Amino acid sequence: MGKTPGRLGVWLNAELTKRGYNLERGGQSKFAREADVHASMINRILSEDRGAEVDVLRRIGKALGYNLGEMLLHAGMAERDELPPRPPDELQATSDNPYTDPQERHIWAIPGMSDEDKRMFLRLLRTIRAEENAPEERPSAEVRQLRRPS
Numbered sequence: 001m002g003k004t005p006g007r008l009g010v011w012l013n014a015e016l017t018k019r020g021y022n023l024e025r026g027g028q029s030k031f032a033r034e035a036d037v038h039a040s041m042i043n044r045i046l047s048e049d050r051g052a053e054v055d056v057l058r059r060i061g062k063a064l065g066y067n068l069g070e071m072l073l074h075a076g077m078a079e080r081d082e083l084p085p086r087p088p089d090e091l092q093a094t095s096d097n098p099y100t101d102p103q104e105r106h107i108w109a110i111p112g113m114s115d116e117d118k119r120m121f122l123r124l125l126r127t128i129r130a131e132e133n134a135p136e137e138r139p140s141a142e143v144r145q146l147r148r149p150s
Helices: 007-018 027-035 039-047 054-064 068-074 102-108 115-133 141-147
Strands: none
Touching: 007 027, 007 039, 027 039, 027 054, 027 115, 039 054, 054 068, 102 115
8 A cells, every 4th residue: 555645745745846846856855955854754744644743844844934833724734723823024925935034035035046046045044044053062172182382
């Protein structure tokens, strides 16, 4: 008996396809990298009736420009009255610009740049943000030794 995707998988497949991800030619892996989720998780969501941990759902939603509640609503997994309303001053994802973060929206709106290049800049922005928010690491023993004055 073959596996069938659940609501989340059906919605995610349609959403990724609408956004230009070729799911037969590396689109799953590409999106997984952008969402900072393991590619096997994206594959399981798309191909099986599987859910995912809340953290994974948040990452997928963020990569698509949705908060967790909006994503569950769009996927048919929640009803509008089950979710708190989004404040009207928050940026809304649209079909032209799927991002809610002001900097990400600005990158996506750059004219004359391919969607692939925009996604690369978005990954770069997220990497920079992650590094800025990461706890400072102590240098390794080798680095400390190199820094030692003679």
